[in-house]
Structures are given as C-alpha cells and as structure tokens.
Amino acid sequence: MATLLRGEVPVILQAAGTRQYQGAYRPLGVPLTEVRRGPFDGKADIVVRPDADGGLPAHMTFGNGAVVYEYDGRDKRGRAVYRYSPRLSPSHRSVMDGVAEVYAEHTLTNGDQ
Structure with a gap:
C-alpha cells in the first residue's frame, strides 16, 4: 500500500458493477464477465486526494x-x-472486438463444447 499524505484516501480499482456496464458494448458470444473486467482491476497501490469540499x-x-x-x-x-x-472508456469497443475474435477462434478450434 502507498504511504498516505494528509488528506489522501487509498483507492481500490474493481470490475464494473451493474451501473457501469449497463448499455456497454458487448459483442455476440462474449460473456458478461469479460465486459465487466477492467485492465487495472485489483490495483490498490494508488491514492486520491479529496477536493476542497x-x-x-x-x-x-x-x-x-x-x-x-x-x-x-x-x-x-x-x-x-x-x-x-x-x-465511458474509449478503448472498450476495440478491446471487446479483440476478445470476440479470441472466443470465435476458440469455438472454431475446439468445436461448440
């Protein structure tokens, strides 16, 4: 964990909840767990500083x-x-298209098990 300075708050990054992923791009064949997953989930070595209020x-x-x-x-x-x-993540669509390709390749290679 990072050393906290006065006023700083420790942060934990987590996967999307319902509010964050509702309406998000999800290609056919990609499980919801993949849509919810962020690239920095679990990261806990950062802090945030509250604003004046x-x-x-x-x-x-x-x-x-x-x-x-x-x-x-x-x-x-x-x-x-x-x-x-x-x-809200501009990279989400391209990442999901890549994930969809991997799932499609897996299905072709291993059959529809």
Missing part, C-alpha cells in the same frame, strides 16, 4: 484517457472504490 473525483482515467474508472463509494476498510466503466 471533501468529495472525491467522479472518475479516474488511465492510458491517456482510454480507460475510465468511476467512483462507487467506499469499502469496509475506508478505501475509495472505483469501478471500471466500459461505457
């Missing part, structure tokens, strides 16, 4: 804005929970 930023972005995580409250340990937001 004590609120936390609504979003965190990574990869020059290609991946977006949305604030979703705090967990039992007091960490700020940010969930992957496929609807």
